[in-house]
Amino acid sequence: MATHTGGLTAPRPAVRAAAVRTTRLVRSFGDRDVLKGIDLTLGQGEFTALLGRSGSGKSTLLRAVARLDHGVAGSGELHVPERVSLSFQDSRLLPWLRVLDNVVLGVRGRDAKERGAKALAEVGLEGRERSWPHELSGGEQQRAALARALVRDPELLLADEPFGALDALTRIRMHDLLRELYERHRPAVLLVTHDVDEAVELADRVLVLEDGRIAVDLAVDLPTPRSRRDPRFQEYRDTLLAALGVHQPDGSADPVHPDPQPADLPAPGGRPLKDKDPHDPQD
Numbered sequence: 630m631a632t633h634t635g636g637l638t639a640p641r642p643a644v645r646a647a648a649v650r651t652t653r654l655v656r657s658f659g660d661r662d663v664l665k666g667i668d669l670t671l672g673q674g675e676f677t678a679l680l681g682r683s684g685s686g687k688s689t690l691l692r693a694v695a696r697l698d699h700g701v702a703g704s705g706e707l708h709v710p711e712r713v714s715l716s717f718q719d720s721r722l723l724p725w726l727r728v729l730d731n732v733v734l735g736v737r738g739r740d741a742k743e744r745g746a747k748a749l750a751e752v753g754l755e756g757r758e759r760s761w762p763h764e765l766s767g768g769e770q771q772r773a774a775l776a777r778a779l780v781r782d783p784e785l786l787l788a789d790e791p792f793g794a795l796d797a798l799t800r801i802r803m804h805d806l807l808r809e810l811y812e813r814h815r816p817a818v819l820l821v822t823h824d825v826d827e828a829v830e831l832a833d834r835v836l837v838l839e840d841g842r843i844a845v846d847l848a849v850d851l852p853t854p855r856s857r858r859d860p861r862f863q864e865y866r867d868t869l870l871a872a873l874g875v876h877q878p879d880g881s882a883d884p885v886h887p888d889p890q891p892a893d894l895p896a897p898g899g900r901p902l903k904d905k906d907p908h909d910p911q912d
């Protein structure tokens with residue numbers, strides 16, 4: 630595995646028992662291999678972020694680990710823990726269920742509602758148990774989705790751009806909340822993101838997927854909570870941006886107005902590489 634760690638010599642964290650292990654994982658669409666034999670081990674309680682250019686296969690890998698890719702051609706071995714929770718860009722709350730009923734949907738046990746209410750309190754939604762999803766703001770809906778993930782006491786949390794649709798300030802608050810919940814519950818986390826700052830702020834390990842392979846595997850050896858103004862934070866950030874093919878003129882960081890992320894940059898044809906916008910007449 631090629632590892633571009635720039636000048637950083639962060640040690641790998643202590644070896645832990647594996648929560649997830651993939652061996653020569655291949656996933657293909659038609660005759661195109663999107664994942665080309667991924668060997669990856671995520672330790673129990675390890676927080677890993679997965680970066681990569683748009684279309685590099687991040688969601689494909691996450692869906693494979695979630696076993697949500699039935700019918701997709703592929704090969705390789707995959708070991709995942711029993712209790713896995715998922716979180717996506719949209720909260721996926723069912724509009725016809727109240728918030729608490731959404732959180733505990735499918736949760737067994739007579740104390741399910743009690744546990745659901747506790748999870749809602751943990752994410753700051755105490756008193757909103759009987760609200761309908763549409764009565765919550767976008768950030769609150771994502772909090773409810775986190776409560777839904779938590780109540781299952783996951784050994785592994787898989788999150789695909791969970792904060793991608795939130796405004797910058799709400800996103801910063803959600804980062805704090807996610808890191809706090811992680812430190813309290815310690816599931817293994819695999820967070821797919823386009824946001825290099827988010828990855829360095831939250832994760833203890835950052836992977837970059839490129840051409841169907843893990844091109845970078847970088848341990849982030851910074852104390853938490855992390856400051857984006859810490860020069861070492863910027864060093865990690867610049868290293869990862871460089872690995873993604875983005876070179877900063879001065880390496881400065883602006884947490885409220887982050888520099889363009891790789892997905893925001895123009896594609897060779899001049900159009901941004903990020904997801905097509907259904908409201909954009911050019912798409």
Ligand SMILES: Nc1ncnc2c1ncn2[C@@H]1O[C@H](COP(=O)(O)OP(=O)(O)OP(=O)(O)O)[C@@H](O)[C@H]1O
Pocket residue numbers: 658663681682683684685686687688689690823903904
């Ligand atoms: N169901 C599908 N059928 C055909 N091709 C697919 C399918 N799902 C994904 N792909 C292709 O696989 C590649 C990887 O897609 P994937 O969604 O995993 O990328 P990504 O890195 O998550 O992208 P993004 O950052 O834009 O969300 C893309 O080229 C995509 O077009």
